[in-house]
Amino acid sequence: MDPFEDTLRRLREAFGVGRTRPAEFRAAQLQGLGRFLRDNRQRLQDALAEDLGKFTKLGSAFIRKEPFGLVLIIAPWNYPLNLTLVPLVGAIAAGNCVVLKPSEISKGTEKVLAELLPQYLDQSCFAVVLGGPQETGRLLEHKFDYILFTGSPRVGKIVMAAAAKHLTPVTLELGGKNPCYVDDNCDPQTVANRVAWYRYFNAGQTCVAPDYVLCSREMQERLLPALQSAITRFYGDDPQNSPSLGRIINQKHFKRLQGLLGCGRVAIGGQSDESARYIAPTVLVDVQETEPVMQEEIFGPILPLLTVSSLDEAIAFINRREKPLALYAFSNNNQVVNQLLDRTSSGSFGGNEGFIYLTLPTLPLGGVGNSGMGRYHGKFSFDTFSHHRACLLSPAGMERLNEIRYPPYSDWSQQLIRWAMSSQSCTLL
Structure with missing residues (x-):
């Protein structure tokens, strides 16, 4: 019998039903912790005296944000400039040296970064390195002081395993299947x-x-014609000739996406042109959860619609899958949006909105669970690439003031220490 199984199941069940989420619950638990310390002060002091028993006081305490040292940034191909330079800004601002590894898939941007960026930076502190998976693997054999990787969960695990050999901290910006719940109480055209x-x-x-x-x-049934209307308005009757619709990055990803078009039933779009790496804006219906299009991040212009009978069923569907990088909810009823927010977990959340939050530097970008760890953007980038060093500076003189902490402890000195602790001007060690 596993001695921990029942306890861990009980705690996970409590978290799953949201018991720890209300602010009132958290406050009550903190108040209970405070009562524990007050009610059992003497027993705790006796126990500390039995086990360890020591105190400290005085000094100037602060947090010093210092650079980690040598940082590795591994960038993706889908936004090859933005997702390379935004973390680089944070790493530079924090005072680090940086090795920048752009994606070999976005060949044009990789070439420009490799040829031109070093001309604008101090090459003794910054370097751009090139190569594919084999070269990246060799690069990861070296010790870095911090690594930021943006890409798939599969490769994220490889990066994390390599970092673990050197106990190197990481930020992993990974992907996932981002759910979008559409309530019956909303305007279908606005949602579309x-x-x-x-x-x-x-x-x-x-x-x-x-x-x-x-x-x-x-x-x-209401959303399908609204989506068709929106697609036509955005990209015209022939989206392939629209200057507003991008192309798939390469033939490998085109073939992968073309295979996903066979899932469910095509309700809108479905056309493709391999020579132009073109996939039409597509909507799939009658999709089964077990089909390939629901087993991997799509990363292309294909949108599956799955039907659920209730909000509770939608939440259960989301929660039995890996935690997504983003989650979206559309409803005219704020209670529905708030239920999705309260009863699920995701890296970010949009209520009646999409990923426009990426334009707000006051909000971080980051995943949770399978969608990543750590965060950056704006000041969060500076903090990510900084070691938060706890510091205490004590005066070299005034030793008489410190004598109270030295043994032997008289009744008077113990009373004074207890008073200092109760006034929160002393830290117990």
Whole structure:
């Protein structure tokens, strides 16, 4: 019998039903902790005296944000400039030296970065390195002081395993299947406009794009003509000739996406042209959860619609899958949006909106669980690439003031120490 199984199951069940989430619950637990310390002060002091027994006081305490040292940034191909330079800004601002590894898949941007960027930076502190998976693997054999990787969970595990050999901290910006719940109580055309724009932006090659829609059968019937209207308005009757629709990055990804078009039933779009790496803005219906399009991040202009009978079923569907990088909810009822927010977990959340939050430097970008760890953007980038060093500076003189902490301890000195502790001017060690 596993001695921990029952305890861990009980705690996970409590977290799963949201018991720890209300602010009132958290406050009550903190108050209980305070009562524990007050009610059991003497027993705790006796126990500390039995086990260790020592105190400290005085000094100037602060946090010093220092650079880690040598940072490795491994960038993706889908936004090859933005997702290379934004973390680089944070690493430079924090005072680090940086090795920058752009994606070999976005060949044009990789070439420009390799040829031109070193001309603008101190080459004794910054370097751009090139290569594919084999070269990246060799690079990861070396010790770095911090690594930021943006890419798939599969490769993220490889990066994390390599970092673990040197106990190197990491930020992993990974992907996932981002759910989008559409409530019956909403305007289908408004939802279609927003979902279509975010889904097909950059030909769907965006890690925070809505990856699939959950809605009722009735809403699906209302949403389909609205999506068709939005797609036609955005990209015209012939989207292949629209200058506003991007292309798939390479033939390998085109073939992968073309294979996904066979899942479910094509309700909108479905056309493809290999010579132009073109996949039409597509909507799939009658999709089964077990089909390939629901087993991997799509990363293309394909949107599956899955039907659910209720909000509770949608939440259960989301929660039995890996935690996504982003989650979206559309409803005229704020309670529905808040339920999705309260009863699920994701790296980011959009209520009646898509990933426009990426334009706000006051909000971090980061995943949770399978969608990543750590965060950056704005000041969060500076903090990510900084070691938060706890510091205490004590005066060299005034030793008489410190004598109270030295043994032997008289009754008077113990009373004074207890008073200092109760006034929160002393730290117990």
